[in-house]
Amino acid sequence: MKRLEFVILHSKYGTYSHVVKIANIELPDFPLLLAPMEDVSDPPFRALCKEHGADLMFTEFISSEGLIRDAAKSVMKLDIYEAERPVGIQIFGSEIDSMKQSAEIIEASRPDILDINYGCPVKKVACKGAGAGILQDIPLMVKMTAEIVKSTNLPVTVKTRLGWDDNTRYIVDVAERLQDVGIQAISIHGRTRKQMYKGEADWSLIGDVKNNPRMKIPVFGNGDIDSPEKAVEYGQRYGVDGVMIGRASIGNPWVFREIKHFMRTGQHLEKPTIAERAAAAKQHLLMSVKWKGERLGVVEMRRHYANYFKGIPDFKAHRMDLVTFMDAPEIVAKLDAIAAEFGDYIVT
Numbered sequence: 001m002k003r004l005e006f007v008i009l010h011s012k013y014g015t016y017s018h019v020v021k022i023a024n025i026e027l028p029d030f031p032l033l034l035a036p037m038e039d040v041s042d043p044p045f046r047a048l049c050k051e052h053g054a055d056l057m058f059t060e061f062i063s064s065e066g067l068i069r070d071a072a073k074s075v076m077k078l079d080i081y082e083a084e085r086p087v088g089i090q091i092f093g094s095e096i097d098s099m100k101q102s103a104e105i106i107e108a109s110r111p112d113i114l115d116i117n118y119g120c121p122v123k124k125v126a127c128k129g130a131g132a133g134i135l136q137d138i139p140l141m142v143k144m145t146a147e148i149v150k151s152t153n154l155p156v157t158v159k160t161r162l163g164w165d166d167n168t169r170y171i172v173d174v175a176e177r178l179q180d181v182g183i184q185a186i187s188i189h190g191r192t193r194k195q196m197y198k199g200e201a202d203w204s205l206i207g208d209v210k211n212n213p214r215m216k217i218p219v220f221g222n223g224d225i226d227s228p229e230k231a232v233e234y235g236q237r238y239g240v241d242g243v244m245i246g247r248a249s250i251g252n253p254w255v256f257r258e259i260k261h262f263m264r265t266g267q268h269l270e271k272p273t274i275a276e277r278a279a280a281a282k283q284h285l286l287m288s289v290k291w292k293g294e295r296l297g298v299v300e301m302r303r304h305y306a307n308y309f310k311g312i313p314d315f316k317a318h319r320m321d322l323v324t325f326m327d328a329p330e331i332v333a334k335l336d337a338i339a340a341e342f343g344d345y346i347v348t
């Protein structure tokens with residue numbers, strides 16, 4: 001597919017422009033966003049995604065209650081680095097006062113954006129009225145958003161779902177009301193809370209939000225983007241201003257540059273070799289150890305190896321070593337050995 005076709009089709013929706021703006025933050029045309037992901041989108045992983053083309057990234061969600069109580073785990077998640085800008089810090093909570101107080105704490109960390117999580121479906125969050133739980137009380141959602149917007153100088157954005165369940169897919173109206181109280185962009189995951197992560201994301205309502213003539217802020221689509229074709233196809237079909245990518249980036253930060261290359265040329269970029277995969281995993285590990293300390297850095301990297309080395313035949317023994325070794329230098333040596341053994345091999 002040629003870039004020209006992409007431009008023409010995209011502009012059919014009347015949304016094409018060369019720059020997407022969130023308040024004063026300028027993003028390239030059709031930006032690619034790294035989704036906030038708990039225990040995944042931390043500074044080491046974000047550094048890799050930035051290096052490989054992510055245009056806007058978010059921290060994993062941070063509990064407002066944890067933040068205002070100065071809980072070490074929540075405070076550590078505020079760490080952001082100059083090289084990763086623009087970056088948003090995401091918070092969740094069910095109490096307006098706690099959310100406002102945590103907005104103040106976040107402002108002191110100087111992110112580019114404050115993002116509110118109204119999409120987390122997990123019981124311990126949603127059933128306490130936070131995350132997607134607030135989709136059961138839209139007036140509260142609007143009030144909370146208005147209060148947060150008033151209490152901070154940061155641009156406020158929202159990430160949410162289509163609704164609580166199939167009977168409450170009110171996102172078109174909700175997005176407009178949130179825009180009216182001052183949010184500067186919205187990212188929409190095309191599932192309801194009830195769906196959790198099951199089934200296929202339904203982007204038709206995301207398209208309806210974007211095509212609502214009253215909507216002026218950027219609308220980003222999210223859910224199941226896992227290939228350059230899908231990013232382009234969904235961009236065209238639903239007219240969104242950009243796409244947010246979550247799971248497809250885990251162990252695969254190259255997804256951003258692959259999509260960009262495809263958008264530009266209509267051709268597929270060569271996939272990374274195993275040597276490149278091993279080098280990225282090593283970089284990820286070393287940054288994790290530096291940021292979290294050796295024990296936690298080593299242990300928390302374990303969830304990533306299966307994704308970095310997916311689809312390699314006869315890899316089981318190597319993977320076992322990667323997830324059982326406790327010593328960072330030993331794992332680095334293992335990753336170097338994997339690079340030497342598999343070299344230019346590419347998983348297609």
Ligand SMILES: Cc1cc2nc3c(=O)[nH]c(=O)nc-3n(C[C@H](O)[C@H](O)[C@H](O)COP(=O)(O)O)c2cc1C
Nearest residue numbers: 035036037038060061117189223224225245246247
């Ligand atoms: C491991 C994991 C952790 C997640 N944590 C968060 C989070 O902290 N905040 C949030 O808004 N969404 C979170 N999500 C949801 C993603 O941001 C995204 O909406 C969802 O995965 C759908 O996008 P995808 O199909 O591209 O993965 C998480 C998803 C995964 C898989």
